[in-house]
Amino acid sequence: MQDTMFIGLDVHKATVSVAIARGGARSGEVRHWGTLPHRSDHIRKLAEKLAGDGCRLHFCYEAEPCGYGLHRKLTELGHGCMVVAPSLIPVTGT
Template identity: 75%
Template sequence: MQDSTFIGLDVHKATISIAVAQGERRGEVRHWGKVPHRADHIRKLVEKLAVDGRRLHFCYEAGPCGYGLYRQL
C-alpha cells in the first residue's frame, strides 16, 4: 500500500500556511511553514512532500484565493 501524506492549506492572498500529517488518521499534525502564494512555491512544496512515491491528499478552504491553487494541484 502506498504511504499517504495529508496537507492542510490555509490560503490567503499573499501567503499559504501549511500543516502536514503523515500516515493514517492518527498521524501527528505539524505546522510545516508558510510560503508565498505563488505557483513555483507550490510546485516545490509538492516535490518535497511527494518523496518515495507518497500519495498526497490536499485540503483547503475554498474561496476566491484558492481557485488558481485548485487548478495547479
C-alpha cells in the same frame, strides 16, 4: 503500499500556511510545516518536496476569494485536492 500524506492549506492572497498529517493511523502526528509565498513555483516545489519519498498527497483548503487556481495547479501536478465550502460542513447538535 504507497504512504499517504494529507496537507491542509490556509490560503491567503500573499501566503499559504501548510499543515501536514501522515495517513494510516488516526493517532498520527499533525504538524505545522511552514508558510510560503502564494506563487505557482513555490506550490510546485512544496508538492515535489512532500511527494519526494513516494507519498501520495491529498491537499485540502477552504474556498476563498483567491479562486481555484491553486486547485488547478495541484491537480495538474497529479495530486488530489479538495476545496471545502465552510457553509456546507455539517455541525453536530445545537
